[in-house]
Amino acid sequence: GAVVSQHPSRVICKSGTSVKIECRSLDFQATTMFWYRQFPKQSLMLMATSNEGSKATYEQGVEKDKFLINHASLTLSTLTVTSAHPEDSSFYICSARRSGPGSTEAFFGQGTRLTVV
Amino acid sequence: GQNIDQPTEMTATEGAIVQINCTYQTSGFNGLFWYQQHAGEAPTFLSYNVLDGLEEKGRFSSFLSRSKGYSYLLLKELQMKDSASYLCAYWGSQGNLIFGKGTKLSVKP
Numbered sequence: 001g002a003v004v005s006q007h008p009s010r011v012i013c014k015s016g017t018s019v020k021i022e023c024r025s026l027d028f029q030a031t032t033m034f035w036y037r038q039f040p041k042q043s044l045m046l047m048a049t050s051n052e053g054s055k056a057t058y059e060q061g062v063e064k065d066k067f068l069i070n071h072a073s074l075t076l077s078t079l080t081v082t083s084a085h086p087e088d089s090s091f092y093i094c095s096a097r098r099s100g101p102g103s104t105e106a107f108f109g110q111g112t113r114l115t116v117v
Numbered sequence: 118g119q120n121i122d123q124p125t126e127m128t129a130t131e132g133a134i135v136q137i138n139c140t141y142q143t144s145g146f147n148g149l150f151w152y153q154q155h156a157g158e159a160p161t162f163l164s165y166n167v168l169d170g171l172e173e174k175g176r177f178s179s180f181l182s183r184s185k186g187y188s189y190l191l192l193k194e195l196q197m198k199d200s201a202s203y204l205c206a207y208w209g210s211q212g213n214l215i216f217g218k219g220t221k222l223s224v225k226p
Contacts, residue, residue: 006159032211032212034212034213034214042218043204043216043217043218043219044160044204044214044216045216046209046211046213046215049211049212049213057211091157093159093160095213095214097212105162105165106150106213106214108159109159110158110159111158111159113157
């Protein structure tokens, strides 16, 4: 089946630094990938939709200058958390939906646990 | 989640049956998903219902009523490893999934 790989799985960074998270679709091309954030005991909330070759679409309340998204190829999207603060500590998960007819499933990366100290 | 509701927590006994309900409201409905999520891990796909009725897959079954905006996940012969959060979700307008807040299921010996 389709696999989405996300890296790193865990990262600890100092406040004020930047962290890059990668999301790769391993055996299919994904023109669109999704980035979610999940705080403890909360649901997965969509942050942004990453579109290959064009600008990402951000959900209301998500700062596009803080959460930089790059989708330079059909198999890779990156999320960079810039000038991280402790309140950015969360679980970040990417997802991709296989294009084409009969596609009924979203595939998730393993998630990245970000801790900002 | 957005217009999607499920109980926050449930407790059940090992070997028993548990039903987790989900109600939703959306236009342009294209199917209802159930995912299992263990703490600190990504969600794992369990089921997808697009037509009314019950779909059985081993110990897990999922039911959908589109007219009522209602679904449930039925877990039989509960095992300790079934302790997890269970998320229902539907497709959003951008092709993303819109999730409920999840039901944390605790299975007791």
